[in-house]
Amino acid sequence: KAGVTQTPRYLIKTRGQQVTLSCSPISGHRSVSWYQQTPGQGLQFLFEYFSETQRNKGNFPGRFSGRQFSNSRSEMNVSTLELGDSALYLCASSSKQGNYGYTFGSGTRLTVV
Amino acid sequence: ELKVEQNPLFLSMQEGKNYTIYCNYSTTSDRLYWYRQDPGKSLESLFVLLSNGAVKQEGRLMASLDTKARLSTLHITAAVHDLSATYFCAVVLYKLSFGAGTTVTVRA
Numbered sequence: 001k002a003g004v005t006q007t008p009r010y011l012i013k014t015r016g017q018q019v020t021l022s023c024s025p026i027s028g029h030r031s032v033s034w035y036q037q038t039p040g041q042g043l044q045f046l047f048e049y050f051s052e053t054q055r056n057k058g059n060f061p062g063r064f065s066g067r068q069f070s071n072s073r074s075e076m077n078v079s080t081l082e083l084g085d086s087a088l089y090l091c092a093s094s095s096k097q098g099n100y101g102y103t104f105g106s107g108t109r110l111t112v113v
Numbered sequence: 114e115l116k117v118e119q120n121p122l123f124l125s126m127q128e129g130k131n132y133t134i135y136c137n138y139s140t141t142s143d144r145l146y147w148y149r150q151d152p153g154k155s156l157e158s159l160f161v162l163l164s165n166g167a168v169k170q171e172g173r174l175m176a177s178l179d180t181k182a183r184l185s186t187l188h189i190t191a192a193v194h195d196l197s198a199t200y201f202c203a204v205v206l207y208k209l210s211f212g213a214g215t216t217v218t219v220r221a
Contacts, residue, residue: 033208043201043211056207090155092209101146101161102209106154 002027004093004105012111018079021108025072025093031055032074033102034066037088046089049074081112115140117204119212126192126219134215136185136202144205145185147176149198150214156201159187192219 005024013019025032033048033056045058049068066076072093078085088109092102116139126132136145144163148156160169162178162185169176173196175188185202199216203209 035209042213043203043209045208045210048208058208092156101158102203103158104148104156 004091004103006089006091006105006108008108009106010109010111012113013081015081015083015112017081018077019081019110020075020077021089021091021110023074023076023091023093023105025074025091026095026103029093029095029103030072031094032068032072033092033094034074034076035090035092036060037090037107038086043090046076078110083112086110086112115142115204115206115210117202117210117212119200119202119215122213122215124215124217126189126196126217128193128219128221129191132189132192132217134187134189134200134202134217136187136212138183138185138202138204138210140204140206141180141183142204142206143180145178146203146205146209147185147187148201148203150201151198159200189217194219194221 007022031050034046035043037043047057048055052068063079068074088107090107092104094102118137147159160176165180167178173190178185197219199214201211201214203211
């Protein structure tokens with residue numbers, strides 16, 4: 001059974017640019033959530049999508065957005081990148097409200113220069 | 114807002130000895146997860162604890178959940194070098210709220 005696939009693995013962007021990250025969940029999982037991990041703030045929730053609808057959103061500025069497609073694949077977009085957006089972005093897929101846990105992808109390491 | 118506190122934040126373990134990591138959380142929840150993260154890597158699921166009194170064991174690791182005390186423990190038995198990593202607990206309300214992580218180093 002394939003795991004959670006995140007692409008790309010690494011990205012280097014310049015301040016002011018925008019970036020799109022992709023996440024393909026485990027087959028059959030309809031929930032995808034996104035997290036940002038930084039040394040200073042730890043793991044912070046960005047948003048969660050279920051059946052193409054955003055169910056919950058964390059406390060991030062509007063520059064951070066996402067969407068989910070009918071095949072459950074999800075993308076997150078960050079516009080007008082800032083140096084502080086440099087982080088490891090993790091997506092997690094789950095089924096049944098997480099009763100079987102949340103499985104994380106390998107992450108996308110974003111560096112903003 | 115749900116707060117999750119782990120302690121200790123850093124744990125230097127001697128091979129062969131036993132240790133415990135504690136995870137306290139502030140709001141009622143009956144679902145708690147433990148993850149392991151190696152440097153530069155993603156989160157690997159260790160345990161899913163879904164009810165009060167749940168106890169799960171895998172190898173040298175054992176996790177338990179006391180929902181009344183809002184406390185989970187991760188017990189490490191006879192530490193070995195392979196267990197060096199950062200361990201996170203996470204509690205669910207509508208999202209996963211993570212503790213700050215416990216960085217474990219095992220020394221000979």
